[in-house]
Amino acid sequence: MRLERLAPALFVLLWSTGWIVAKYAAPHADPLTFLDIRFASAALVLLVFVALSGASLPKTPAGWCHAIISGVFLHGIYLGGVWWAISQGLPSSVSGLIAALQPLLTAAIAPIAIGERLRGSQFLGIALGFGGLAIAILPGLLALDADELRSEILPLFINVAAMFSVVIGTLYQKRHLQEGDLRSIAMLQYVGALLFTVPLTFLIEDMRVDFNLEFVIALAWSVFGLSIVSIALLLYLIRRGQVSRAASLIYLVPPAVAIQSWLYFDEPLTAPMMAGTVVVVIGVWLTNRPTRLVT
Template structure:
């Protein structure tokens, strides 16, 4: 079994644990402070890997700039926006629904930015993925009280900006970073993410960390499981396949989080969540299956 075949499923499982880690880590550090340390450690780790393996760094200034800027979009603005918005009161279910728009936006923008055009079945797959997420999440939204639904406009807008940023970052990665060693690129991308979150943390947070075992474990998994393995898988998928196909995998993340939360925290797994998951699986299969692309 090749890496290309197992990479999508492995990416979904690993990436979905980011929501679980956030739940464990939130009592021990503010979101931007946590991300600042995570990006610092991830950049150091990738730099060491790059140097030890004698990987090639970008040979031009534009190559360095493209890598850093893609990190600003993929890591910095995206995660800072999502984490800060949730910390300011945006329900995770609403945040997940906003994030679900990313594959749809990617598929719609890809023909104009990177020249990718989806076939009819692939377009249907993108649509079904969105419908499946709506089936899974909307019933939970309808149970929220009026006070919870009255979300502040600024946090909601920041959440949307985060989703737009990761969409733009995925397309930017596909267009400008098709060549070059992924280890060196990932190092520079975490530098880009750090350049976003660290100044914001200094401005808006006390920068205090409660160094408990839970925090250390959450940080360790965030760096090694998420920032190292998951991001390398994502970059690999973007480079090897269509950008819209790679983005469609994010449809599976919220249902995967629901299953993990049910297993780890005994959270109720509802019938709409199960039905929505089945629809999502069909949609992702249609979007990712090998078909002849429209010229």
């Protein structure tokens, strides 16, 4: 089976584990400190890979800048905001709902930003995806009392800002990085992420790290499973297909997170979550199905 067919499902499976790793790693390191180590490790691994494989670096200063700037948005602001918000007590269901708004905003902005046109079935798919996520996650949101909501205003705001960041990063990637070696681009994107997260780490964190087995496992999976393999798949999807199609895959992440949380942490898998998952899958299929040419 071709990578083009496998890539979407594999990306969703790998990317959804990011929420699992965030929960697993939280007791062992401050969130931005963990991400600093993760980004630096991923950059070093990719640097070695680029050197050994003979991957070409950007040939112009503009190419370097575009890769670094996209990394600030796609990794630094986005992951930094999400991990910090979760560490401050924002429920993962709320964070998942915010992340799922990304395809809706991306699809709405793409026609203006890069001239990408959407079919009627894609609009329907986006609407179904949003509705399915509401079915899956809204019961958890309604369970929060007023005091809990008030205490989560700042984390909620930061998570929303992070979601906007990944929308901007996705469109920026599509517009400015259609050419060039994905291996070197990915490496430079982690440099950009570090330029954002490291100063913040010194400003707001104690840089707590417990170097135990759990930390090593979380870091290893974050670097290789998330920061390298899944990001390579995302860059591949953005380059091969439409921005809105690649972004619509995020619809599947929250249900996938719920299933993994049930398996690994014994969290309940509710009927609304299962029903919402079915609706989401239909919406993603409508948004991603290939266009048939009529002759």
